[in-house]
Structure formats: structure tokens, C-alpha cells
Amino acid sequence: MQQKSATTQEPIHELLQMRWSPRAIDSGRDVSAADVTALLEAARWAPSCFNDQPWRFVVFVKSQDEASWQQALSCVVEKNQRWAQNAPVLLLAVAMGKFNHNGQPNRWAMYDTGAASLSLCLQATALGLVTHQMGGFDAAKTHGLFNLPDDCTPLAMIAVGYQAETEILDDEFKAAELAERSRAALGERFYLGQWGTGFE
Numbered sequence: 001m002q003q004k005s006a007t008t009q010e011p012i013h014e015l016l017q018m019r020w021s022p023r024a025i026d027s028g029r030d031v032s033a034a035d036v037t038a039l040l041e042a043a044r045w046a047p048s049c050f051n052d053q054p055w056r057f058v059v060f061v062k063s064q065d066e067a068s069w070q071q072a073l074s075c076v077v078e079k080n081q082r083w084a085q086n087a088p089v090l091l092l093a094v095a096m097g098k099f100n101h102n103g104q105p106n107r108w109a110m111y112d113t114g115a116a117s118l119s120l121c122l123q124a125t126a127l128g129l130v131t132h133q134m135g136g137f138d139a140a141k142t143h144g145l146f147n148l149p150d151d152c153t154p155l156a157m158i159a160v161g162y163q164a165e166t167e168i169l170d171d172e173f174k175a176a177e178l179a180e181r182s183r184a185a186l187g188e189r190f191y192l193g194q195w196g197t198g199f200e
Contacts, residue, residue, distance in 0.1 A: 001163045004181045019125045020181060021132040023173050025161040027086035030063050035127050036089060039160065042123030046116035052099050054109035055116040058092040058146055071145050076157055077136040083173055084134065087159035092142055093117050093133075097151040113155055124160060132159045 004020045006012070040057060048054060060072040072090040073081060084090070095113040099106045121131040139154040148154065166177045187198025 002166050002177060006181060006183075009186065015122050015125050019122060020130075022130050022163050023083040023132060023177055024164040024166050024169050025083065025086040025088075025130065025132075025159060026164040027088070027161075029162045030088045031061075031129060031160055031162075033061075035129065036061065036160075038127060039091075039120045039123050039129075043116040043120040046112070046119040048112035048115070049106065049108040050099060050101065052101070052106060052109075052112070053116075054096040054099075054106055055113040056094040056096060056152065057116075057120075058094065058142075060090040060092070062088050072142075072157065075137045075141045075145065076134060077138070080134050080136045080157075083169060084132070084157075084159045086164070086168070087132075087161045089160040091120070091158040091160060092146070092154060093156045093158060094148065095153045095155055096149075097153065110153065110155060117156060117158065120158070128162070129160060130163045133157075134159065 002022065002024070003018070006017045006020075008017070036059065040059070043055060043057060044053070046055070058072075060069040062069040069090060072092065073085060076084050093113055093116075095109040097106060097109060098104060117133060121133070124131045133156045135156060137154075137157040142148060142154045143150075166174055169177055185198075187200055190199040191197050192199045
């Protein structure tokens, strides 16, 4: 299988170093119910403002309810469907717009839902699974299909499964799958003391 270990200036935890977002997913290997629950528990225990837990995840497991899984897949843009169709589990990450305790707008809801999503992805890595978060999906369509409340924002569709060999992908995706991982240098995104002063 294709491995893409992050290259860092200082050592980081193996889970962080090894997590990446492959598209080659094994369609013939299901994710166990226990592992799906573990992913959701990892998200559940993420930090959030006022411990409000503004995230919601709609879970689609092909082996349990293929009809709803097919509906979820239909919300994904066609290009992503070409590989996401192999994922045995799809998750829709949603952020609620208002605080539970006072009904006021929660401007941290998306930040906190992102934290929960990353916790889920790291737990997947720990279990030997892979995840790929997608912004390429029809958020408006998910509202109608899955009865989402008005005051929420669907943020990502997450494909979950076991990694497969790169050869299952079409040529357009193979190049990206085999390319080296890259990130901007620390000093280009992280600043020391003030904006624009690169952290070295």
C-alpha cells in the first residue's frame, strides 16, 4: 500500500505523521460496527466552546443500509463519486449554528466540528483505516434527503474504509495518489509575535 509519512523539522506523533487522505479504498472490506463506534467516540470527546459539542454526524454504512448510503453518495460530486463509491462508510459532518445553552449564534461551531472530524480521522489511522474528507458535495441536497434542520451547516462528507492498492484508481487519480505529500514551510503559515514574521 502507498504510505505517505509527513516530513517534519521535529518528530511528531506517528498518528499525525502517517495520517493522509488516500482515494484508493477497498470496496470488498467492511468496517466493523465496533470500529465505526470508536470513530464516533473519538469525535464525541473532541474539545468545544462551552462544551457545546455543536457537531452532528450522519452515518451511512453500506452493509447495513445501502439505500441511505447510495443517497449519501449521490450528494458527492461526480468526480469524487468515482473513488468514493468504494468506501463502505460515508459520514456527513454537520455544524449546528446556535449554542444549546442560550440559543445564541455559535461562531465557533465550524471550528469545533473540524476538531471533532480530525479526532475521528486520527482514530481511524490508529485502527488501520483510512479517511478522506470531501468538500465536493451538494450541501443543499443533504438538507432535503436527510431531514437536516435549517440552522446547520453541512461541512464535509468523509469516506472511511481500508486502503486498497493504487491500481484500482483511474489514471487521473493515480498521479495524485502516488505524488509526495507537501506542505508550505513553517515560516509561510506560522508567525512569531506578529503577522508576517515567519516562525523559524
